[in-house]
Amino acid sequence: MGGDSLASPDELKENLRRQIDDLQNQINQYRENISGLQSQGKSLNREISLLDSKMKSTALEIKRTDLSIQQAEMEIGNKNTALEEAEKKLGREREIIAQSIRQIDERDEQGILEMILKNQKLSDLFEEVNSLRDIQESIQKSMAEIEILKVDLANDKEILEGKIEELGELKNLQQIQKKALVSQQEEKKNLLAQTKGQESDYQKLLQKASQDAAAIRNNLYLLEGSGVSMSLEKAYNYAKLAGDLTGVRPAFLLAVLKKESSWGGNVGTGTWRKDMRPADRDAFVLICEKLGLNPDTTPVSKKPWYGWGGAMGPWL
Template identity: 25%
Template sequence: MLTSKTISEFFDNMVYLETLNLKNQELLTHFQTLNNNLKERKVILEEEKGEKESLLALQALQKQASATAKQEKDRLYSLTEAQYQAQLKEKEDVETKAAEIAKRLISIIGLIEDQEPPTFGEALELAKNVGNSVGVRPAFLLAIIRQESAIGRNVGQCYITDTITGAGKFIGHGQRYVKPDGSMYKNGGLIDRIIRPTVRERQKESDLNLFLKIVKDLGYNYTEVPVSCWIPQCATSYRGSYYYSKASVKSDGSIVCAKSGYVPFGFGGAMGPAQFIPSTWRLIEDKVKESTGKSVVDPWNLLDSFTASAIYLKQLGGGTTSGEYSAASRYYGGSNSYASSVRTRAWCIQEYIDKGEMTAYCEGLIF
C-alpha cells in the first residue's frame, strides 16, 4: 500500500516538475525574444552600414560635381570679352539642353497599352504637385518611380492568364529571364508565380483575388493589364537566415532552381508606375481618394500612382530628408542597394531642379 509519505512525495515531485516546466517556458520565451531583438538589431545595423556607404558614394559624386563647377568658375574669371560673349552663347545652349531634357520621354513601367509615357518635364511637374501636397520631396518621389521603372526594365512585365494559380505570360524582354539552356526567354512565354494565389498571414484575401477585384472595379480586362513578373530566384533557409540562388524558366512556365535543395521564392504582381502589390494598394486606397478628391482611383493612372507612392513613403518616414534612405529601403522590402540607387537618382533630379543641368552620368540613370 502507498503510504501518506509516498503520496506526499509524488505530489511534491509533480509540483516541482510543473515549476520546472514553467521555468523552461520562461527561458524559451526569453531566448526567442532575445533572438528576435538580435535579428532586428542586425537589420538596423545593415541599414546603417548601407546608408553610410551610400552617403560616401553620393559625397564622391557631389565632390566631383563641385570640382567641375569650381573649374568652370575659375575659367570664367579669366575670359576676355570675346570669350565672355561666347560663354553667353554657351549658357543659352545649356538652357536649350535643359529644355530638351524636359521634353524627353521618361520610361515609366506599368502603363497600360494605350497610355502615352510622360515627358521628364511632365513627370517632374506631377512629382512637384503631389510631393508638395503630401509632404515628400519631389526629387525623392520621382526617383522612386524611376527606380521602379529601372527594375521593371530588368525583370519585365507580365499578364495574368490563370485566375487560380496566378500564372500568366511574359510580355517584356527582362534580362533575368533565361531558359535552363541559357537562351533568353521570349515574349508570350508562360511564367508561374506572377501573383501570390494564397492568403498570407494577417491577410483576409490573397493578392490574386484582390487584383481581380481591382481590375473588375476599374472595368479592365485582367489579361490585358500589366503587372511585374516574378523575379527569378530560389531560396533555402538555415537557422533563421535565407540563402538565394538563380533560377531559370522552362517553356511550360515551370521553374528550375540552380542549386539542389532550393525552392522558388517570392512573387511578382506589382501594379502600375509605383509598383504596388494589390494588398498594399488596398491599405492606402482610401487615402489616395482623399488626397486626389476622386471616388475611384487607379494604380495604373499617373496621378493616382504618384500620390499613392508619396503617401506610402510619408508613412515609412520619407517626409524628411534624413528619413528618405530608410523609407526607400522599406519601400522595397528592406533593400539597401535599392535605397542607394534611389538616393543617387534623387540627387540627379534635385540638381536639375536647382540648376537646370544634368550630367551625362545622371542622364544615364534617369533616361
C-alpha cells in the first residue's frame, strides 16, 4: 500500500491494466478447460469438474470487474481534478478581461483632450494609445481562450458522464457475476446432495432430465409482437450457449429476454451512429461483424433525455 501511495496516476493506471490482463489470461485458461470438459461424455466427475472450473472462472471475473471498477473510479477522480483546474483557468481569464475593461473605462473617462494635456510629449501620447491597443488585444485573446476552455469543459463533462455511467454498469455486472457464483455453488451442492457422490444416481438424474425435456420439446414460444415462432429447445440452446460463456444460468437469461424485450418482440428504435455512446461504437461494429449483421440496420435502444442508448436487442 505504501508503495502505491507514492506512485503517479499513470503508474497506478498501468498497474491496474496489468492486473486486469493477468486475470483475463487466467479466465481464458479456465474457459478452455470448460470447453474441453463440455466435449467429454456426461458423468458425475465431469459435471463436478465443470462446476468447479466455472466457479473459479467466475471468481476471477469478479476480481477482474473489481479492478475495472477501481480503474473507472481513478479515471473519474482524474477527470474531476482536470475539470476543477479548467474552471479555475476559466475564472482567471474572466478576471483578466474584467481588469482590462476597467482600464479601458478609466481611459474613456479621461477623454481625448485630457489625454493630450496629461502627456507633455507626443511620444507619451502614442505610448498610451499603444497601451490601450494592447489592452484590447489582451481582451480578444482572453475571450478566444475562454471559448476554447468552454468547448474543452463541455467535452470533459461528457466524458465524465460516460465514465460515471460505465462505473454503474460495472457495478451491476459485478452483482450479476456474484449471483452467478452463488448459483454455481448451489448447483454443485444440490448435485452432490442428490447423487451422494454416486455415478449411478447421477445417471438416474440425467435420464429424468432427458425425459422432462422430451415432454416439452415440441412446445413453442410465440415471440409476442414479432410474428416469429421458436421452439423451446432452440430458445434454451441459445440461452445455454450464452450461459456456458458467461456463467449465468440459462433460465435467468431467458427471464431477462422475456422481461427486457418480450421474447424479441420489443427492439430498439435507435441507431448506433446517433444514440450509442462513442466509447462503445467500435465494440458494437465488431460484434455486428462477428454475428454477420449490418450495424447500420441493426436496431439499438434509442437515447433517452439523459445519458446514452445503444443497447442491442436479442438476435436469435
